[in-house]
Amino acid sequence: EISLEIINQNFILNLPSEIQNILSQIKAVSKLLNEKVYLVGGIVRDLILNLPNEDIDIVVENDANNFAKNLSEFLPTAKIRIHDQFKTATIFLENGLSIDIATLRSEYYEYPTALPIVTQGTIKDDLFRRDFTINALAIDISHNNFGKLLDFFKGYNDIKNKNIKIIHNISFIDDPTRIIRACRFASRYNFTIENETHDLILDAIEMGILERLSWNRLKNEFQYILEDKNPSKGILLLNKYNLLKLFHDNIILDKSLLKKLNLANKFKNIFAIKLEYWIVFLLVLTSQLNSKELEIIFLKFGFSKNFINKHKFGIEKRKILLEELNSKNKNSEIYSLLKNIPEEVLILLILESTRENKVKIKSYLFNLKGKVAIIKGRDLLELGLESGPHLKEYIEKSFLIQLDQINPSKDSILKELNLIC
Ligand code: ATP
Structure with a gap:
């Protein structure tokens, strides 16, 4: 029996004022059109966790496109994009914020790993189709109920108790990517995958359900883990479920790899500003693979030929490079040796090198590389x-x-x- 719990705390007041202003406009449109509107997804979860999140995701009861058109008139500088195929719309605002608008829906799966069949639904249906209880909360932002938190599946308690929990027992059968998502949210928030959910993950894996997923869906979820706040923890969790083999059979999470992953996490804040740091994690994770295996992974991630050649060159040569670096002490020598190696590979080198070489590579990255030539x-x-x-x-x-x-x-x-x- 699912009971609705309404928590009487106005969470909206904790949102930044620019988002609160947008919600007020949404409320006005809700009144004008007599539409029910709800704030849903990650922003609600993060609001309760008191973490920043600016992805404004709303669902309306009847007609998302019509709602979007009306709302964009209330937000004069907004640009609107209607996705007719999915009956959703996005509004882009001048300040960089955007609003995703969908119509409430109910989903069911004809067979495991299929894409769901979508029909109209209630807010409860719409939340029921979501992955975890912590992601299945909504805040009513309709004109006559503004600010009420709707919690059908005890998600509020799961957030407070730091639990990752699915909503119904065949959730992972319907969509096995949720197994990887569970690892991502658990590592991001330092939450625990709750016992029953953990057992259901094991059951689904045993059924071989993940092998039926297309590489594209797997790839996206892997990439999200590598892009997330705490990739080394996410990778550790994937390994606990023996899922790194979906990535590649020959990856073994031994002490040395774990050490590199943790170091990569530690260096993230220093380097992340300059590059796509998830690629560093990808290189670390694949650092045991040979050249051919690595190329296949690169191709599966859709990198360009140019990217693959440059990165492969540095990775193949990295042992020799580090040996040569030992004897290079002049800035000019260090520069000449490293100048053609992509930055992500250089960070991998830092993780694998002696203290002296670490200093040299850092000096190249932070000092030598950015120098402007005096002589033109x-x-x-x-x-x-x-x-x-x-x-x-x-x-x-x-x-x-x-x-x-x-x-x-x-x-x-x-x-x-x-x-x-
Ligand atoms: P993030 O902070 O990483 O953006 P998010 O919760 O917003 O987290 P998204 O992947 O953007 O994650 O998805 C938005 C919402 O859509 C989720 O909160 C969840 O409710 C729902 N969702 C996304 N993917 C799935 C899925 N595979 N199965 C069920 N629900 C999903």
Whole structure:
């Protein structure tokens, strides 16, 4: 028996004011159209957890597209995109926020791993089709019920008790990607996969249900784990369920790999600003694979030929690179050795190298790589050099000299090049 629990606390007041303003407009449109509207999904869960989340996901009772059209008139600078096929719409606002609007729906699965059959439904149906109780809360934002938290499946308690729990027993059979999602949410929030849910995961795995999933769906969920807050924990959980083999048979989560993953987590804040850090985790996770196996993974993730060649080169050569780096002490030597290696590979190198080499690679990434050349082509032309490959060589040489000088200036570099005295 499912009973509705309404928690009398106005969570909306904890949202940033710009989101509260949007919700007020939504409320006004709800009144105008006499539509019921609910805030759903991750934003509700994170609101209760007191964590920031700006994905405004709403569902309306009757007609999402009509609601979106009316709402966009209340938000003058908004751009609207209607997805006719799915009867959903997105409104993009000038401040970078967006609002996803769907119509309440009920879903059922004709057979495991199929895409669901969708019909109209109630708010309870719409929440029932979701993955976990913590993701199945809604806040009523209709004009006559604004701010009420609707909790049909005790999701509020599960958030408070840090539990990942499915809503019904065949949830993982309907959609096995939820197994990977469970690992993601558990690692992100440091929650526990509740006993019964854990047993159902084991049952579903034993049935071989995950093998029936398309690579595309698996890939997306794997990538989300690698992009999430705590990938090393997520990977550990996947390993606990023996699911890394879906990624590749030859990945063994031994001590050394675990150490690298944890280090990669530790370095995340330092490096994440500069690059797509999930690729670092992908490289660490696949660091035991040979070149051919790695190429297959890269292809399965859809990377370009150029990306694959550059990354494969650095990864294959990394042992030799690290050996060579041992004997390089001048900035110019370090720069020349590392300049063609992609940054993600360099971070993998940091995770695998001695303390001295770590310092050298970091110095390349944070200092040498970003240096602006003092000597430009036109400086050399002014001195009478002619354009062509020769000039290019001089430009490169002068940059390397610049890296090794303590207080480099135009004159000091040109002197060392013997172009002035
Ligand atoms: P995040 O913070 O990672 O964006 P989220 O909860 O918003 O988390 P999404 O993948 O964006 O996650 O999904 C939005 C909502 O849609 C979820 O909260 C959940 O209710 C529902 N959902 C997404 N994927 C599934 C699924 N495979 N099965 C059931 N419900 C799902």
